[in-house]
Amino acid sequence: MGKAKKRSIALGRHNQLTNLSREDAISIVLEKIKNNESAEDIISLFGLSAEELLEAGADYESIKALGRLF
Secondary structure, eight states: OOHHHHHHHHHHHHOOGGGOOHHHHHHHHHHHHHTTOOOHHHHHHHTOOHHHHHHHTOOHHHHHHTGGGO
């Protein structure tokens, strides 16, 4: 197997964001918010709204703190 094919296969193994559904992205954002981590990249990537996150169970205060994204 050539070097280019090995790199392509390795990239496919480690690149998991292309396989995420919108529901998966919402659950990842909720986990990041609960762990006080930055979730801005996934919110902006999927274009999530504040209403979607609140309906999924996020705290109002944490969503209000991220208000500049919405």
